[in-house]
Amino acid sequence: MSDTDMNVYRELQEHLDKMPVGFPATESGIELKVLKHLFTPEEAHLALKLNYMPDPLKKIYRRVKKTGISIEELEILLDEMYEKGLLNYGKSTSEKGVEEKFFANAPIVIGMFEYQLGRLTKEFIADMKQYFEEAFFEKEWNLTGIPQLRTIPIGQSVEHEQNIANYDDLRNIIENSGGPIGLAECICRKSKDILGDPCKKTDMREICFSFRSAAEMYHEKGLARLISKKEALDILEKVEEAGLVLQPGNSQRPMCICCCCGCCCEVLTNQKKFDEPSRFFATNFQAEVDSELCIGCGICVDRCNMDAITIVDDKSEIEKGRCIGCGACVPTCPQDAISLRKKEETIVPPKNTMGTYIAIMDKKAELARMEKS
Structure with a gap:
């Protein structure tokens, strides 16, 4: 694997860590092993062009067309990544009956990990367990x-x-x-x-x-x-x-x-x-x-x-x-x-899942401002 291919997994880790449910780094680097289980280098490069909010296929294509990929090839690759449990997916139909696909990066949890239900191996399970123990709960789940x-x-x-x-x-x-x-x-x-x-x-x-x-x-x-x-x-x-x-x-x-x-x-x-x-x-x-x-x-x-x-x-x-x-x-x-x-103080949850993600992002922004001040 080339240095460029190796570097893309670190770039992807940093990209995914900006999501509402992030993907923090560890001292051991086990998070890179997890990503290599999930993504090929080509898939990792493409995931860098996606957000946690769903984008339509045509919008994603505008970001990547300079690479020479056709929109048909892009759609096939995104569909394959969705089938592998790397992406979230949706579709809508216009008033004229035209169907449009939407794709977004899936978080590591609840998302990519759970989507591997039919693809589990002992090595992947062991690496995920190590990642959970080293970083995820202390640095991410409990952060906000x-x-x-x-x-x-x-x-x-x-x-x-x-x-x-x-x-x-x-x-x-x-x-x-x-x-x-x-x-x-x-x-x-x-x-x-x-x-x-x-x-x-x-x-x-x-x-x-x-x-x-x-x-x-x-x-x-x-x-x-x-x-x-x-x-x-x-x-x-x-x-x-x-x-x-x-x-x-x-x-x-x-x-x-x-x-x-x-x-x-x-x-x-x-x-x-x-x-x-x-x-x-x-x-x-x-x-x-x-x-x-x-x-x-x-x-x-x-x-x-x-x-x-x-x-x-x-x-x-x-x-x-x-x-x-x-x-x-x-x-x-x-x-x-x-x-x-x-309990004396009631915790009222957000109205929907997107509301939860927005609340997490707002809290992360607040914590970042406090850290800088």
């Missing part, structure tokens, strides 16, 4: 205080007298999804299966939901099947019984919902390594124990995905700095000693 995902409680964990907003009610989100619902295998659990370390919480693998255009995209790529609302709600019930953490996209109309565990999920496993990881989660609830009712059976300890519960003097104690308010511990308590309580 506006995560891509939020945590909402499982249905049985919130007492009826507590008002719960529609965006904190997963059944409401599914019922009002407004379009196709996709169901895909969990990329994290599938990765662990390939590495020979299967999930300790559940045997379910088809467990990741997508909605509307995201569902159509996953289905088009062969990564998800389309399901009814009834099947989605039935799966949700099994997810809650298994004690998994519900993490939809951090908006009032999420495009996806992850059903996560503390042994496989890259978000939970990496965040657990920090002190007081709850500060990095967008959640409106927190668990508390009634010590007079608690008998110290330890069921809640096993159910907790964040290692937030311990038994002290035969009573369960919850470490507030680790509790993310998922409610997995509540419905299985034989004494009804654990409950979820709303």
